[in-house]
Amino acid sequence: MAKILPPIFLLVVATIGFSNGHEVGIFELKRGDFSIQLTNYGATILSVILPDKNGKLDDIILSFPSVDDFRNDTTYFGNIVGRVANRIGGAQFGINGVFHKLIPNNGRNLLHGGKRGFGDVIWKVKSYVKNSHITFTYDSFDGEQGV
Structure with a gap:
């Protein structure tokens, strides 16, 4: 018998500023006890909260406490490479x-x-479908990074 999950909810948790004229935000997708936070700065996963086998919720992602910490990051925690x-x-x-x-x-x-790299640029939020997903896009121009 299939388990029916509650719908996923997308909400903008915070707008944290602008970089080169582009808005940087934190977004959350949620379904029951599962939640994921993302930012369009580097199309980065900030957190994934899941219950363990005993139902205790915990974040399973290595990340930084703030999006600003990603600006000088050399570990590539959670972002697109x-x-x-x-x-x-x-x-x-x-x-x-x-x-x-x-x-x-x-x-x-x-x-x-x-x-x-792609983890250091502001991605556009192309679309989101409430209770479903978010889509980030980035147009890399010809010759960007010298090639």
Whole structure:
């Protein structure tokens, strides 16, 4: 027999400011005892609250106490990585014989999209469907980060 869950609710918990003309907010999705908080700064998961086997609620995400702490983060806690995930050795790559030099941010390598990766930008809240989901979008322009 299937268990019926209560609906998920999306609400804006807080608007925490502006960055480069874009509003940064904290959003929450909830269904029963389950809740998740997200921010459009880096499309980052801030918390996931779940009950354990005894019903005790706890946050299972490594995070920071405030969104401001993510601005100088080098751990990538909960945020989207990209334009690439992992390292590009020597901060360069070739496609069809054309080599592209990137700006290193991890010694001589490029890590998780570079100095201003997808976890360091303000994402637009494209849409949300009440009781369902939220959609973040980011348009990376041609030549952003030097490529």
